[in-house]
Amino acid sequence: MSGKIKNKSILSEPLIVRLTLIAAAILFLIIFLGLPIAVIFKEAFELGLNNYLTSITDAETVSSIELTVITTFVSLILNLIFALAAAWAITKFDFRGKNFILTLLDLPLTISPVISGMVFVLLLGSHSLLGQYLNQYDIKIIFAAPGIILATTFVTLPYIVRELIPLMKEQGRQEEEAALSLGANGWQIFFKITLPNIKWGLMYGLILCNARAIGEFGAVSVVSGHIRGLTNTIPLHIEILYNEYNFSAAFAVATLLTLLAIITLFLKTLISWKFK
């Protein structure tokens, strides 16, 4: 077959072209991805290790870490339950309007985070009907932790469910149907058949959702009210430090999330080798 091709090199580019293209791609990635990562660590340690340690153990930093952990945990749990229910309903049954729901699931990805946060202010802020009602009972949602959780949940809603739906669709319904005819009930089918089949996809979705929830900035910025030590998540805390020209502290706190991003990429790669 290939004997007919006179010149084998026609199936690839000349060596010099290949090397130039590789060099161009790597140079581009170094400028756009490598240098920004390096500069974070350089700026963070600019004023020495002690300064770095003081910045990341400062009381306001710690309280921003606490709020971020709570927010991320709650949104992950909510979106996990939702993703399992939605993926089950969408892949195991046929109903009208399925495509409409599938389009809805992608919506938070294309809406500006600022608008995502704004809708919760419009719905629950002190000038809205619902907000005034909540005010009478002294329930604070906007400019408080519940608002931050709601906005984060909205923004991160697609990440788990988008991993599960294609995976469960591909696996079909036969295994579950077989279990059903053998007398298994719904929960048994789910825990014994479906869950083991989707565990890697689920992990993948959780990791993406986690990274996005921790780093969410725009939506959270709208609903938080920036109350120091109370409603600041880690990214908002970094913004405040930066705007106060406290650059080394801002970058010091940023190293925490940068390390987390690198760990996320590592786990992501590991899992995709495992199940692809």
Add this chain to the structure above:
Amino acid sequence: MEAVNISNKVFPRKKILPGFGLTFGFMILYLSLIMLIPLSTIFINTAGIDFKEFWNIVTDERVMQAYKLSFGASFIAAVIDSVFGFLVAWVLVRYDFPGKRIVDSMVDLPFALPTAIAGISLTAVFASNGWIGRYLSDIGIKIAFTEVGIIIALTFIGLPFVVRTVQPVLEEFDKEVEEAAATLNANRFQIITKIIFPTIRPALITGTTLAFARALGEYGSIIFISGNLPLKTEIVPVLIMSKLEQYDYQGATAISIVMLLTSFILLFTINILQWWSTKHK
């Protein structure tokens, strides 16, 4: 097992799995509470102003400048992403070089790194005293606090969308087609432009549209690098934010409606493109 097989033959596809009511009901309730009811407030709030007022808000000079900047900068960034995204995907799929796996997983960095951190670090690199900004300012190019800075941040944000949409299509591309073309005496340039490029074009367009859509709404990385000067370097999301801070909810929602409609149209276009690309396989 025998009984199962027989019953499957007698009643094909008659088995209905349990849990439809519970899971479907929960899905609809959750979507309504977290997504639909909050989103509907935009339309309810805009319904409160008449069309003339709405028109005045969205055609105000400051708003128009912001739209122009947002659409223009996002478009340029998406085009840069399409060129370099294609290059990166090509190099990762077609060539071997040391450290390829690390480079491959690095591409997702803009997904994983919080946007605010991307903003402050890109500003540090491209500011006039930064590692790269220093040399560019010597030749008279200012990046931080200009439109160029906005384009750079948006390029960063959008890159993985192009690479990750083009890469799988390139991987699937059948090398035998190339060999066949080569036996027919096609040269390398013809093979690339006439055979490989048309195959990946739909994916490239989809990836670029995704990068553009993502860039339009971007906020976190921009506020640090752009300087946010009204009429000059103020993008739409920043303008919406400043209206909200002044409690001008009508202004903010009117501007958002235009952005939202654009997002819907883009989402629709992406779906059409995906349908088109699967049809033309």
